[in-house]
């Protein structure tokens with residue numbers, strides 16, 4: 001398979017993108033497990049939103065993007081969207097865990 005600078009077949013480039021999507025989703029699934037763990041450990045719903053932590057992560061991922069040759073703006077936008085979705089997910093996990101512990 002040719003590299004991204006010399007590829008001249010859209011289907012071949014898209015097959016690469018599809019393979020990368022699969023790797024990203026594997027990592028998202030792994031990330032989800034850890035976000036769920038955090039959601040169970042937080043004391044209350046107010047703690048689920050952690051804006052200082054989000055900004056700290058954004059600073060880190062922008063630097064990592066630069067180190068790896070990715071666009072910091074694309075990486076920031078991607079992470080802001082992902083973290084927003086995970087925060088909603090974490091809120092569900094936290095609520096379920098809280099209602100289960102009330103039933104015990």
Ligand SMILES: C=C(O[C@@H]1C=C(C(=O)O)C=C[C@H]1O)C(=O)O
Nearest residue numbers: 035038048049050053083086087
């Ligand atoms: C996972 C956490 O909770 C939420 C989800 C985050 C994420 O997906 O990175 C970051 C901050 C919070 O909005 C956390 O506080 O670490």
